[in-house]
Amino acid sequence: MAQAETLSHSGICVHDLKEAQEFYCGVLGAEMKGAVNFYTEDTLNGRSVHQAYALGDYLFAVALAPDFMPMPPKDQLRGAMGVRHAFTVAKARFDQMIESLTRAEVPFEGPVDHPENGPFGQSVYFKDPSGNFLEILWRRDEDVTYAPIPDLDVG
């Protein structure tokens, strides 16, 4: 039994909040959960300007980078730049997700087959418009019951 239940959210930086919203909400189907704009009291006190999206059961706090943020090479579709977030879909929907990425003209790498002795099945790799690396996969353990994910919270 692990001593940590779950990851609850991540804060990542982007160059352009509007562009990020179009990608996460428009392309990936995330839902806007909250926002802190330039004028709220806590922003004036130093809190980041950010928007929060629920993507599946995960919360992304997407913050506006206050200065230059390095981008990976345009043709590099798989990488991490420190970290990469991966989302799982049912195996039966995996091909649909690939078709959706293709329709939305999101370049991706894959599908890549994972070793059969591990829990992952196949992955595709891509980036958001600010160069944050993402992954969608299906998992061999999709029928296993785990502890439930707590409710999302815009923390």
Add this chain to the structure above:
Amino acid sequence: MALNGAFSHLTIEVTDLDKSEAFYLDVIGLDLLGRDLVAEDRPTSLLAMNTRQRVLLVEVPEVPPYPASGGSIHHAWLLTVKQFAKARDRLEALGYEPAIDPRQSFRAVGEFNMDIHDPDGHRFQIQAFGDEGTEILGSGAGTVACGKIGEFAPGSVTRIAKGRFFLVRNADGFLALSAWCTHKNGITTWQKESWHYYCPFHGAKFDANGVYKGDMGCQPLRLNPVSIDDDGTVLVDTGRFFAREGYSPSQAVPARPGAVFQCGGLRELTVSLERPVSKARE
């Protein structure tokens, strides 16, 4: 397209797999599933939480330094309150500096946080939410005499710090809105420029009558009963709280001597904890 899926795992680049694996097992408290179970060109270690989520450590020669703009980049572990206490003990036992919360002033009641960096500088927030976050908090101020009717102009909102409420005079009369946010017991502020109450902890907003505006599904701010004595003094009982689904004019107490709060149709809540206002925040 809708993802209609779930978070699977966070891939983290590390420069020393053994060292980082030990950190995530011994300090964070994850379970080890195994090594090299994933299609990566480099050595990997796959770690488990109690939910379906996983952490994948990938050993690389160099981890890109966080850019100067990376102050907002972090990942948050959600622990139970008991797990949080154990994590804090582990940190101290392993010789880490006492963990601090750099944004303590933004936290709601019952929200526990500390920041920690892994051996390669990846920043993690460790958080837990105690029951206090949803309990009904009394101020211990009893019945507060706010002033005479004429001291409060129609349309005014007056913050009464001692009793942790806002006294509102609208077209229907007086309302006393508890300042505790119904989301997670943050303390709301009145932003008159925007004509709403705002909770800085998670960004909840409530209109001038205390009704939530947004998509977090919060209940309206709770009511403390108002009464007006025969001399025209506005009194608020801070020891009683009423929940409501929205605003209706009957919740307001008419601005005349002898008027009292009508609680018909409202649900009275039980105060579970007294949280007196500290001198510093009065």
